[in-house]
Amino acid sequence: MKKLYILPLLFTVLFCQYALGQKKLGLQPEIQNYRVPGFDGLNVFEDPKEDDIEFEGLKVRIGGDFAMQFQGLNHSTGSTSDTLVNLGTNFNLPTANLNIDVQLADGVRMHLRTYLSSRHHSEAWVKGGHISIDKLDFIQEDFLSELMEMVTVKIGLDEINYGDVHFRRSDNARAIYNPFVGNYIMDAFSTEAFGEVYLRKNGWLGMLAISNGKLNQSVITDPNADSKLSFYGKLGYDNDMSEDLRLRVTGSWYINNSDTRKYIYAGDRAGSRYYHVMETVDSGGDDFSGRFNPGFNQLTSFQINPFVKYKGLEFFGVFESATSGSDEGGSYTQLGAELLYRFGSWEQLYVGGRYNSVSGNDTDNGPDKNISRLNIGGGWFLTKNIVAKLEYVNQSYSGDGWNGAVFQDGEFDGLMIEAVIGF
Numbered sequence: 001m002k003k004l005y006i007l008p009l010l011f012t013v014l015f016c017q018y019a020l021g022q023k024k025l026g027l028q029p030e031i032q033n034y035r036v037p038g039f040d041g042l043n044v045f046e047d048p049k050e051d052d053i054e055f056e057g058l059k060v061r062i063g064g065d066f067a068m069q070f071q072g073l074n075h076s077t078g079s080t081s082d083t084l085v086n087l088g089t090n091f092n093l094p095t096a097n098l099n100i101d102v103q104l105a106d107g108v109r110m111h112l113r114t115y116l117s118s119r120h121h122s123e124a125w126v127k128g129g130h131i132s133i134d135k136l137d138f139i140q141e142d143f144l145s146e147l148m149e150m151v152t153v154k155i156g157l158d159e160i161n162y163g164d165v166h167f168r169r170s171d172n173a174r175a176i177y178n179p180f181v182g183n184y185i186m187d188a189f190s191t192e193a194f195g196e197v198y199l200r201k202n203g204w205l206g207m208l209a210i211s212n213g214k215l216n217q218s219v220i221t222d223p224n225a226d227s228k229l230s231f232y233g234k235l236g237y238d239n240d241m242s243e244d245l246r247l248r249v250t251g252s253w254y255i256n257n258s259d260t261r262k263y264i265y266a267g268d269r270a271g272s273r274y275y276h277v278m279e280t281v282d283s284g285g286d287d288f289s290g291r292f293n294p295g296f297n298q299l300t301s302f303q304i305n306p307f308v309k310y311k312g313l314e315f316f317g318v319f320e321s322a323t324s325g326s327d328e329g330g331s332y333t334q335l336g337a338e339l340l341y342r343f344g345s346w347e348q349l350y351v352g353g354r355y356n357s358v359s360g361n362d363t364d365n366g367p368d369k370n371i372s373r374l375n376i377g378g379g380w381f382l383t384k385n386i387v388a389k390l391e392y393v394n395q396s397y398s399g400d401g402w403n404g405a406v407f408q409d410g411e412f413d414g415l416m417i418e419a420v421i422g423f
Contacts, residue, residue, distance in 0.1 A: 037065070047132060047152075065097035067095050067173040067419070069416055076412075096115075106137050113126070113128060121269065127171075135148050150200055161252075181393070192212060194211035208233045209233060227256060231254075235250065295362075302321055320334040336354065337354065349378070354373075370399040374393070388419050393414065
């Protein structure tokens with residue numbers, strides 16, 4: 001198994017040397033409407049819609065992400081029927097991404113991300129990619145230019161833009177935008193074949209989109225596995241109210257009414273951050289430990305996200321509901337709140353906390369399941385492309401819905417240290 005990591009790690013070293021060499025020589029090209037990796041990309045949500053970089057022909061930008069954690073967690077269960085694995089204090093397997101961004105034409109760019117090393121897959125594989133179109137000059141110069149000043153079209157097979165959490169989450173090794181180590185408990189993230197159309201004007205944002213609802217693509221039909229189309233969208237406002245105050249509020253929705261498996265909360269094929277927590281000796285391992293997937297086949301979800309930044313003080317919130325469309329019903333509600341304070345000569349240091357909870361039931365009359373998590377920690381950007389994080393995490397399970405399962409009165413807690421490079 002260890003031999004499988006040699007080739008990805010070799011590629012990682014070579015691409016790291018290439019990209020850092022390009023950056024040192026000032027040769028890393030500028031890509032239009034591009035979220036910059038590292039500190040300068042913090043609190044950027046949708047890719048910017050700006051026209052400040054002149055098109056000078058095809059450009060290729062090669063970047064990477066690298067993350068490593070030192071984990072010191074303990075776990076316990078109130079259930080007598082399961083035996084938890086013994087957790088030690090040690091390093092997790094490092095993760096790595098390879099990112100390729102290409103300026104194909106004026107206002108047209110491509111993104112491709114490959115997971116070189118991840119928890120869930122031992123081999124390197126493509127996570128996804130897409131093309132973004134901000135101008136139609138490839139049809140005719142200034143074609144619909146006034147309209148395209150407000151419109152962006154994205155097409156590809158990549159993560160879909162449901163909610164705002166996925167802009168701050170860790171995407172395998174791309175953990176530099178996440179102020180904490182773990183992602184949210186109910187982690188809305190999926191890579192599907194999609195088309196998205198954006199309209200932006202004076203701080204207002206609207207987006208309508210469609211995907212095929214499938215994580216694993218195939219032309220072979222299977223009535224027991226094929227999903228119907230998913231429809232999703234977003235409406236919001238994002239603007240600088242003053243020099244020191246920024247306000248953003250968005251609401252997102254996602255609907256799929258087929259009777260097959262839904263991937264919106266199970267689409268991350270990289271794996272979760274808190275390794276082996278609440279796993280039993282007989283479970284065979286769970287690469288997504290610490291998370292929760294409602295598992296509804298017919299699903300309607302919506303997510304509301306407020307974001308406020310005043311000088312160094314920063315708040316990000318989550319209110320999310322996932323409801324089953326089946327006759328049995330069932331629904332789960334997720335709440336989240338992050339409060340950070342960034343300080344230093346360029347806000348390179350930060351401290352803060354995050355509270356996250358999920359509660360609900362599998363059916364309308366079913367017993368309740370509750371999960372709550374508290375993160376307290378901070379970080380230091382050594383440079384704009386290197387960050388070190390330290391956090392304390394505590395997650396607990398309660399409710400009659402867990403009775404007889406390993407999660408009954410279960411809990412894990414402890415310290416996590418993470419080092420991240422993104423460029």
